[in-house]
Amino acid sequence: MKNRIIIHIDMDAFFASIEQRDNKSLRGKPVIVGRDKKQRGVVATCSYEARKYGIHSAMSMSTAQKLCPHGIVVEPRYNVYREVSNKIHEIFLTQTDIMEPIALDEAYLDVTDRCANYEEAQQVALKLKQQIWNELSLTCSAGVSYNKFLAKLASEHNKPNGFFMIKEEEAQKILDSLPIGDFLGVGKVTEQKLKNYGINTGRDLRQYSLKELTAFFQKRGYFLYQLARGIDERDVKSQWVRKSIGHEVTFETDLEPDKSLIIEKLDPIAQYISAKLIENEKCGYVVTLVIKNKDFVEITKRIRVNTPIYAKDDIMNVCRTLLKQVTLSAKIRLLGIRISKLQVRTDGYENLTIFDFFK
Ligand code: TTP
Numbered sequence: 417m418k419n420r421i422i423i424h425i426d427m428d429a430f431f432a433s434i435e436q437r438d439n440k441s442l443r444g445k446p447v448i449v450g451r452d453k454k455q456r457g458v459v460a461t462c463s464y465e466a467r468k469y470g471i472h473s474a475m476s477m478s479t480a481q482k483l484c485p486h487g488i489v490v491e492p493r494y495n496v497y498r499e500v501s502n503k504i505h506e507i508f509l510t511q512t513d514i515m516e517p518i519a520l521d522e523a524y525l526d527v528t529d530r531c532a533n534y535e536e537a538q539q540v541a542l543k544l545k546q547q548i549w550n551e552l553s554l555t556c557s558a559g560v561s562y563n564k565f566l567a568k569l570a571s572e573h574n575k576p577n578g579f580f581m582i583k584e585e586e587a588q589k590i591l592d593s594l595p596i597g598d599f600l601g602v603g604k605v606t607e608q609k610l611k612n613y614g615i616n617t618g619r620d621l622r623q624y625s626l627k628e629l630t631a632f633f634q635k636r637g638y639f640l641y642q643l644a645r646g647i648d649e650r651d652v653k654s655q656w657v658r659k660s661i662g663h664e665v666t667f668e669t670d671l672e673p674d675k676s677l678i679i680e681k682l683d684p685i686a687q688y689i690s691a692k693l694i695e696n697e698k699c700g701y702v703v704t705l706v707i708k709n710k711d712f713v714e715i716t717k718r719i720r721v722n723t724p725i726y727a728k729d730d731i732m733n734v735c736r737t738l739l740k741q742v743t744l745s746a747k748i749r750l751l752g753i754r755i756s757k758l759q760v761r762t763d764g765y766e767n768l769t770i771f772d773f774f775k
């Protein structure tokens with residue numbers, strides 16, 4: 417069986433980056449997000465500028481302010497963070513259905529079926545980073561590997577705004593030199609206990625037999641034994657139902673702003689989406705047409721049809737209608753179509769034409 421390919425994405429200084437994005441005066445400054453409560457609160461997170469002073473999550477606010485007296489304390493805005501988190505998940509779902517969100521700012525994506533090799537997975541990860549930047553003006557770090565533990569390790573490798581891959585042949589070397597405290601599930605107490613056995617790195621861990629490790633640490637010993645050898649069989653648990661199916665194409669040379677040419681270029685995109693809808697036994701009510709011009713100005717037009725569609729010709733008919741509402745002047749660099757408000761396809765409307773369906 418083919419090895420899995422998993423992407424882990426984690427937003428950089430998540431709460432703090434959102435605060436800096438939304439308030440220009442905080443950019444480039446040490447920002448500490450947390451409730452002050454007369455300095456009795458704790459730091460939720462802080463900007464990378466504040467990390468230089470040794471501030472980190474869960475540190476007491478009073479310590480943080482002692483370390484960096486000119487740090488700017490900002491109250492958390494959880495509803496905003498939640499909203500951004502939802503948008504990030506939507507972006508992830510444009511690339512794969514198998515997505516497991518962890519907390520608000522990270523997720524695992526299983527792209528085994530979607531990517532033939534690591535290079536393709538790299539393209540997906542970099543595309544997601546770019547999409548997050550384009551749509552949300554936030555950076556994240558991405559890691560690619562063949563299991564969850566190593567993918568997360570990879571995403572942490574070049575933080576912030578990083579990308580790193582750990583392929584099978586590179587994993588052991590990286591794990592051998594990994595400090596024991598960085599292994600999955602090793603908290604402060606276990607770390608100390610491991611160190612008492614002389615285990616400071618992955619290499620030290622690998623010197624112990626499975627029998628010894630399970631004797632010392634019970635079930636966790638078994639996991640540690642496996643992790644030291646780059647084995648982590650946890651699945652990416654996707655609880656998410658795909659909300660839309662879309663596809664975009666960026667052209668190598670910008671297109672002339674000519675509607676008949678655009679129709680021609682939209683055809684294979686509609687074909688691709690239709691195939692995806694059929695494969696997933698889905699049809700959708702909302703069609704969105706995306707046109708981005710050479711200056712990165714994006715035009716989106718959306719329409720809801722009365723009966724959900726999935727056939728290429730129906731998708732193209734709706735796109736033609738949407739295109740009529742658009743005025744084009746500059747050359748075009750990207751075209752995309754998205755079908756949303758999906759539902760499971762049931763037979764019985766295949767022969768109807770879309771023109772009956774507009775509201
Ligand atoms: P993290 O991903 O651990 O941290 P981060 O995104 O701020 O920084 P980076 O990933 O670049 O190292 O956590 C995500 C968010 O969760 C973080 O912005 C704030 C929140 N959080 C807390 O509220 N308390 C905590 O103790 C931690 C670790 C995070």
Ligand code: MG
Pocket residue numbers: 426427428429430521
């Ligand atoms: Mg993060």
